[in-house]
Amino acid sequence: MALVIKINPANSLSLEVGIARLNRVHRNLPNLVKEGTRQWGTTLERDMKNSAARADIKAFTNTLFTSGIQWRQRPNGNIGLLFIRLYGVLLDSMKPHFVNLTRSRTRLLAWALQAKSANIRRKASEVSSKRLDKIGIYVKPHPFINNGWNIGRPKLRPILNKQVQLGLA
């Protein structure tokens, strides 16, 4: 965005107006950038949650769709960070592996009882009803972080543009 300030050399008042305007830009710009970063952060948080949902991650397993992914920025800070719970990062990038499904692993059992695969659901119900002690299930990653970042990242420039255009209008 370009801001044009016309100064007429013949008019000394014109110079004062120009300086006052420049001072206003200098005074307001840090706050505009701070607010722009916060807006982009919340957009990135939403995009990351949408990306997780598209990667077939179920909401009931944990807090990934609530506080598990959140934009954190201090009230007076220009810099923020996107916090993702460790299990979300592992879910994104783990190696495919076998896990033992037992009755004591309640959250895993809850997931297995609603899994996509009918075979896993049947075996999980047998573990749940104590017909089997444990079963081995093969789990795969659900990549979502790169995708969410790729969608959210290009929105930074338009959001900052909008902030500056409206803030200095």
Place this chain on the structure above:
Amino acid sequence: MTTSTKITYSNLFSESWNNIYNLINSKSNVVDPTTSSSEFRKWVFSREPDIKASEFTGYPYIVVYNSEVTIETESKGKSLDGKSQIVIWTIEIEIVTSDRGNNNTDGKGQVHMDAISDDIVETLMNKSNRNTIRANGLYFPSINPSGVVPEVKSNELCYRRSFILGYKSKMQVSA
């Protein structure tokens, strides 16, 4: 479709969103490239649709996200009694298209993206539309499109583009 009305302190969020949604959701403004004018297909949403749901009608689709409102309580523009303040609205419009389609609509993700983007910019920049939303309280339009992002979902190549819209107004925020 609901009609757009003037934005007041009691409907800062809902009516600002309604004004933009109604503009975008009008077939005369933004044309759905995959259906004819006599057909109906829901393709403008207020949130990301569930693409695996049976009622999902396919690509392309547009999402008009809820508006974000900033009331500048510290700004110089406020009135002495504090009842009028500077209000800034941010509304995001996202277009999602896909390269997968039937017969002659296959591989047209980017073509559809450009056609819909053209229609949206034309609608938002249209003098008459601008006057309408200005009359409803949305001044100083700022339209900022992002680049097109390709995304692969279950072997389907999709494209996304966002428009970040900003509006500003000095208005009464209290009774």
